[in-house]
Amino acid sequence: MTTTARSLASVDGLQRLTIATPDRPLRLDNGRALDHVEIAYETWGKLSPAKDNVVIVCHALTGDQFAASENPVTGRPAWWPTMVGPGKPVDTNRFFVISTNVLGGCMGSTGPASRRPDGHVWGADFPHITVADMVRAQIALLDEMGIDDVFLAIGGSIGGMQVLQWTVQARGRVFAAIPIATAARQSAQNIGFYEVGRQAIMADPNWCDGAYVEQDKRPDRGLAVARMAAHITYVSEPALKRKFDRRLQDREALGFGFDADFQIESYLRHQGQSFVDRFDANSYLYITRAMDYFDLAADHGGQLANAFRGLDTRFCVFSFSSDWHYTPEESRNIVQALNAAGCDVSYVSIETDKGHDAFLLDEPEFEAAITGFIDAIAEARDLPPADEAKAMARGKGKARP
């Protein structure tokens, strides 16, 4: 296996692999198929000769494949530096880490911003996708790379949905799974919040029924409102109080106007405005819709335990006490179903006031628990311990020209 980041870099600086062609289309849950699919991805570390050290990192709604290195397109730093890297819980000295941009995304993978075979941009004609379709594309990518088995699948939020889906869909190929701050089914409240965001985007006249790229417009204002609405759900009320409370922004007294008087307003406006520079509005529509559609039990006779029955994957489920977007209760439902199915499962509930976004932030207890689980499963898989892997990586490093 000689695949590296460099050798696969495509013209625009993002590395991609073609995983579907007219001869070998990607079949989708909605009955349609895509004749041409590229998946953009990044890797870190080195594939072991036994190909037994593969970690797949699944990103959340607005993430991308740049979990552990700077995004060269946006210039933004790695989105999961606390978790993935040399000496981090997902140790790139030890593991061959792959992160893909999801199908439907906007960082190089085929999605609504891609061109159809006829040269036009897909826009809202892009077929609707599901979390299972995203995972199907990731499995196809690994097949293309000659990788059969995944040592660990890890991800938070919709990344956690993908992790659950991986274990079920690539049955027998996933040794361990860490679904974080996620749910086995999207709640009515979350469908509601994402529907608000979609309506905000589709209400923007610059959305042009989804054809804004072809019409050289951008529904930035609608997308910013969508991001603002969603962002509130990623943060707990106590954290908003701690960080902002009613403090004023750059002023001594109330302004009696509609400018951002309060820091919380200024913060949310910034979240909205900076988001539109790095994300595609149609991707936001399609990925949120895939989240809404996620209901793992529904595909297994309405019983979540049925989805998991017979799996020998080791699970470690994480939730955060103040997460009200994907609540600890929803994680416990996953754990109960795994227990009912007789699966190997641990559950870690982290006490924090940081809300849903805690999985992206510096949470020492969270990182320590992930490290502990990974060390245990690595031992169960007979992988070399972290120190040895690090020494080997150093040795290799020195031997390079």
Added chain:
Amino acid sequence: MTTTARSLASVDGLQRLTIATPDRPLRLDNGRALDHVEIAYETWGKLSPAKDNVVIVCHALTGDQFAASENPVTGRPAWWPTMVGPGKPVDTNRFFVISTNVLGGCMGSTGPASRRPDGHVWGADFPHITVADMVRAQIALLDEMGIDDVFLAIGGSIGGMQVLQWTVQARGRVFAAIPIATAARQSAQNIGFYEVGRQAIMADPNWCDGAYVEQDKRPDRGLAVARMAAHITYVSEPALKRKFDRRLQDREALGFGFDADFQIESYLRHQGQSFVDRFDANSYLYITRAMDYFDLAADHGGQLANAFRGLDTRFCVFSFSSDWHYTPEESRNIVQALNAAGCDVSYVSIETDKGHDAFLLDEPEFEAAITGFIDAIAEARDLPPADEAKAMARGKGKARP
């Protein structure tokens, strides 16, 4: 006192009183003044000879003065039929009930949709208002009606903020107060949610920098999104699960599109679309801003207890267990401050999964507790018992021509 609904009806069928003129302007918290202010209102029941049976009902963000009778403009039924009416907890056989449309509102009171003296519609040039300004206008209305004392002020949400403000601002004139599902200060999370709504409205090109009335346009799509975002916060997650969960709307299977697949989507879209027919977008901006600005302690040296010190008003504070818009904790903060100030206060926490909107819905325990409190304060005020009042009302009714 012979003021009745009929005699004050103005040309467009709404009854109003002028409470400010160029000689007697209404001074606002932001330092500006309004030279012409009309307040639209409704009354039910009959003012007692001693003028000691006045109840003021304060409406919430999207409410109006039609607490106990059909709104003749929208055709919508009374918004508080469980609470106000003959034989109801606020018994119109017993009390003279007044409900005003708030200053800045859009049901007949002066607000951004009103015309300035120069004939142009105010729009976004309307001065910013506060909850204290709203109450100042209500006090002026009662002064105009020759009423000095309020037996009871009652209201939920921003109506509850007005109730708290009434006790402080009309010091010594309010015998009892029932603030429901409210807070003494708007939280950062709530400022955030209303900021999302304002941004949605102001992002709508039909908002026209607030001058849409003059330009014969309506920012309906933005206002609908604002309403959808806010509405989610009025309902608890368990209630959304109970009422909608993931049930599909008029279909057997997922539609793989952006139509309303789920009942929750259809419900929220309906909430948004029906709202724009009855509410003015600029009023939404101004009233939500007044809510953001509400911080009763800030006006009293940062100590909420200071606001209440020396009041002999009897308080009964209500909260609902599943209300996450104005949480029980925020009600308890009010109760603690009232206790610290040595005030007469009861606190009732209602167990329900109906969330913030519970105060508008049929909640027998809530209604019973309100009735109990009102009976007790009526006795303390030496008002005739409910039965006697009813008999008197019946007697009067029979004697009318």
